[in-house]
Every structure is written in C-alpha cells, then in structure tokens.
Amino acid sequence: MVRMTVLASGSRGNCTVVTGGRTSVLVDAGVSCREILKRMQMAGEDPAKLSAILITHEHQDHVQGLSVLARRLGIPVYFTEATHRAWMRWMTPQRRMTYADWLAARKAEAAAKAAEAEQTGAPDGAETSNPFYREAALEECAREQAEMAGQAEAEGLAGQTQSTAAVVPDDAEASSLPEGPIKSVAADPCALPGVEFFKAGARFAIGDLDISAFTIPHDATDPVGFVLRSEGIKIGLATDLGYMPPNVSEQLRGCDVVMLESNHDLDMLRDGPYPWSVKQRVLSRVGHLSNAAAADYLEKNYDGQAAYVVLAHLSESNNMPELARVAAEWALRNRMNLLANKLVIAQQHEPTTSISL
Ligand SMILES: [Zn+2]
Ligand SMILES: [Zn+2]
Numbered sequence: 001m002v003r004m005t006v007l008a009s010g011s012r013g014n015c016t017v018v019t020g021g022r023t024s025v026l027v028d029a030g031v032s033c034r035e036i037l038k039r040m041q042m043a044g045e046d047p048a049k050l051s052a053i054l055i056t057h058e059h060q061d062h063v064q065g066l067s068v069l070a071r072r073l074g075i076p077v078y079f080t081e082a083t084h085r086a087w088m089r090w091m092t093p094q095r096r097m098t099y100a101d102w103l104a105a106r107k108a109e110a111a112a113k114a115a116e117a118e119q120t121g122a123p124d125g126a127e128t129s130n131p132f133y134r135e136a137a138l139e140e141c142a143r144e145q146a147e148m149a150g151q152a153e154a155e156g157l158a159g160q161t162q163s164t165a166a167v168v169p170d171d172a173e174a175s176s177l178p179e180g181p182i183k184s185v186a187a188d189p190c191a192l193p194g195v196e197f198f199k200a201g202a203r204f205a206i207g208d209l210d211i212s213a214f215t216i217p218h219d220a221t222d223p224v225g226f227v228l229r230s231e232g233i234k235i236g237l238a239t240d241l242g243y244m245p246p247n248v249s250e251q252l253r254g255c256d257v258v259m260l261e262s263n264h265d266l267d268m269l270r271d272g273p274y275p276w277s278v279k280q281r282v283l284s285r286v287g288h289l290s291n292a293a294a295a296d297y298l299e300k301n302y303d304g305q306a307a308y309v310v311l312a313h314l315s316e317s318n319n320m321p322e323l324a325r326v327a328a329e330w331a332l333r334n335r336m337n338l339l340a341n342k343l344v345i346a347q348q349h350e351p352t353t354s355i356s357l
Contacts, residue, residue, distance in 0.1 A: 002233040003356045004257055007031070007039040009312040010348030013061050014239065016259070017045050020230020021208025026053045026069075027226060027237060030061045033068035043351040047073055052196070052206050054078045057220035057240065058087040067091070067189055076194030078206070080213070082222035084197065088190045106195070200224045214251045216241040219286040227251050233357050235259070239313040242285040244297045253303050256357055259346070260297070262311040262328065263288035264318035272318045288313065291324050295331035304335050308355050312346040321345045 007015040013031035017024060017040065024045070029036060040047050052075055056062055066087075070077050079087065085099050097105070198204050200215045200222060208231075213224040218240045225238040225248060236255035238248050252258050269279055269290070282288050289297075294311065302309075309332075311324045328343055346352045 001356055002230050002235065002256075003354055004235055004259075005043045005045055005354040006259070006310065006312065006346040006352040007036060007043065007045075008348060009239075009314070009346035009352070011061060011263070011313065011315045011317070012348055013064055014313065015039075015065075016237065017043075017050075018209070018228050018235055019045075019049075020228065020233070023051050023207030023209045023230070024049045025206055025209060025228075026050055027228075028056055028062040029053055029066040029069050030064050033065040033072055036065050036069055037072075039351045043354060045354075050075055052076050052078055054211070054226060055083060055087070056216075056225065056237075057218060057223035058083050058090055059220055059240070060090075062240075063087055063090075067192060070192045074193045076196050077192050078196045078198055080200055080222040080224065081197045083220070083224075084195060086221040091190050092188075102190075212251065214247060216248060217243060217245055217286050218288075219281065219284070225251065227255065233257075239263075239289075241289050242287045243293060244289065244301065249297065249301045253305070255306050257308045257310065257355055258302070258306045259310040259312050260294050261289040261313040262291050262294040262319070262324040263313050264290050264315045265320070265323045265327075266290050266292055268320075268323070269315075269318040274317065282315075282318075288315070291319065291327040294324075295327040298328055298331035306342075307357060308342050308344055310344045310346050310352070310355075314345070314348070316348060321347075 001019075003017075003019045005017045007017060008031045009016070013035075014028045015030050015036055016027045018027060026036075031039075037047055050073055053066065053070055055066070055077060066077065088099065088102065198211075198213055200213050203210065203212045205211065210229040212227040212229075214227070216223050216225045216238060219242075220240070223240060225236070225241070227237075228235045234255045235257045236252040237259045238252060239259065239261035241248065241261060252260075264282060266283075269282060272279075274282070283290075298309070309328065311328055314321060314324055325343065325345055332343070344352060344355070
C-alpha cells in the first residue's frame with residue numbers, strides 16, 4: 001500500500017509523510033519537532049517507522065523542525081549539497097567552520113567510526129539507528145518550542161511574511177568567514193544523525209521508495225520537487241514554484257496523486273498586507289503559484305490521470321481554501337470524475353486526511 005499524509009501545508013510550514021511498502025519518509029520538516037510528532041500521532045503515523053527526511057529547499061517553512069526532529073528520531077536527512085550548504089549557513093550565520101571544513105570533518109568522522117567499528121565489532125551507526133536514543137532531544141524540543149513562542153511574539157506580523165525572512169544570507173560572506181576549531185556535535189545546531197546528498201534531476205532509492213528529484217523555479221539555492229514511486233503508484237509533489245515549467249508538468253504526468261501549489265488569489269495578494277517588495281517576489285517567476293496559474297495548468301497541461309489532486313501551500317494572508325477550490329473545480333469542469341471528492345485542500349493547522357492507494 002502507498003499512503004500520503006499531509007501533516008502541514010501552507011506559508012507557515014510544510015511537512016508530508018509518504019509510505020511505500022515498508023518505507024516511510026518525511027518530505028520537509030517545516031513545523032516544530034513537537035508539532036510534527038503530535039500531528040503524526042493524530043494521523044495514525046508512527047514516527048519510529050520513518051527512514052529519512054527529504055528536504056525540498058532551505059526556506060524556513062520547510063526546515064523549521066528539521067534538526068531537532070532528525071536528532072530525535074536518529075534518521076538521515078537527504079538534501080542537494082547546495083541546499084545543505086545554504087541550510088547550514090541559515091542555521092548558523094556566525095558559524096566559524098567553512099563548508100569545506102565541514103565536508104572534511106564529515107569524511108574524517110566517518111573514517112574514524114569505521115575504524116572504531118572494526119576494532120570493537122559494533123555495527124556501524126548502532127547508536128543512531130535506535131529512535132529516541134537521545135534523551136537530550138526531548139529537552140531540545142521543549143527549548144525549541146519556547147524559542148519559537150518568544151520569536152513569534154517578538155516578530156509580530158513578520159511571521160506572516162516568512163518568505164522574505166527565510167531568504168538565506170548571501171553566499172558572498174563565505175570567503176570572509178574566519179576558520180576555527182570544529183565545534184562539538186552537541187553544540188552544533190547543524191549536527192544531524194546522517195546527511196545524504198542527491199542531485200536535482202537524479203533518481204535514487206530509499207528502501208521501497210524510488211524517488212526522482214526535479215528542479216523547480218523558486219528563489220532558493222537549489223529547490224526541488226519530488227516524484228515518489230512504489231508498488232506501481234506514483235506521487236508527485238510540486239509546491240513553491242513561480243510558474244509551471246515544461247519539466248515539472250512532464251514530471252507530473254501519470255501521477256496517481258498530484259500535490260500542486262495553489263498559493264494565493266491574485267486580487268487578495270495585490271490588496272493584501274504584504275509590502276510591495278514581497279508582493280513582487282511572490283508574483284515573480286521564482287515566487288509562488290497562484291490559484292489562477294494552478295488552474296491554468298489543470299485546464300491545459302494536466303493529464304487527468306490522478307486519483308487525487310491536492311491543492312497545497314495556501315497562503316493564510318492571501319488566499320482562502322474556497323477560492324483555491326473554486327478555481328481548480330472550474331478548471332476541471334470537463335473532467336467531472338475528478339470532482340467526486342477527489343480534489344483535496346491541504347491544511348495548515350491540522351493533518352489532512354490520509355490518502356491511501
Ligand atoms: Zn520556499
Ligand atoms: Zn514554502
């Protein structure tokens with residue numbers, strides 16, 4: 001069985017569980033660790049069964065709970081190398097280690113671990129493969145919550161314009177970073193149980209899931225969407241894109257579930273609370289897909305093959321679920337079979353009913 005549960009979707013945080021065969025992965029971890037675990041419980045998903053976390057891009061609404069959750073569960077995180085680098089810079093703008101140093105340290109650590117395992121006979125990664133092995137992670141969860149609450153209060157309205165706030169500092173700073181001693185794992189907020197790299201445009205496997213990553217037009221370092229395949233079922237995830245380019249449309253062909261961004265209503269965005277610069281960014285070719293643009297894709301390029309079309313990443317300030325729904329229903333008006341409760345609106349504040357195929 002293949003199952004997909006959207007735990008959170010919208011400008012304030014994104015996180016989806018996909019299960020195929022015996023493998024479950026999380027795509028993005030854009031709400032706090034505690035919230036993700038709470039929502040998994042609500043949705044009947046078992047965190048101990050997660051094999052990995054896949055990251056689409058480094059914006060805050062996709063990585064908010066990442067490091068704490070990965071450490072808590074002891075599972076690896078899959079990024080493109082450029083996204084991982086950008087994420088590390090976002091996490092620790094004042095960090096003292098260069099990225100090259102980090103890569104070198106990672107290799108040295110792996111070599112040391114392998115040597116140690118050879119000596120002691122302990123299986124590699126025995127500690128990290130045991131979920132919940134770190135009691136300290138519980139404290140981290142609590143601390144993260146407290147920090148987020150404080151931050152939200154301090155930032156006030158700024159939280160609603162996360163997209164600008166989440167833009168990662170420019171790479172130009174990298175060369176001026178002084179070199180320094182390697183931080184201990186415990187003190188490093190970027191420390192993860194495992195980091196795996198994939199390339200945009202490449203195909204790779206995690207357990208029973210076969211995964212394709214494809215480039216999307218968005219103002220992050222190396223943003224991707226995913227197609228996940230298992231048992232002959234194909235799930236396509238495409239949010240955070242300024243427009244629908246032919247490569248994305250092509251990737252979504254033949255999908256049984258299409259999760260598509262329907263971010264904003266154009267009139268609401270124009271008349272809404274965002275500053276003009278942010279409005280321009282959202283509307284740009286590397287911003288977000290409007291209800292109208294999503295509808296245009298559904299009407300003209302969508303192949304009609306999906307059992308479910310999920311409208312996702314709705315903006316709270318500049319959209320309403322009914323506006324997104326009406327635009328998509330109008331676009332699908334000649335494909336009435338799709339209107340038999342198979343158009344789903346993913347929600348921000350609670351898990352959306354699981355889709356099983
Ligand atoms: Zn984004
Ligand atoms: Zn986003």
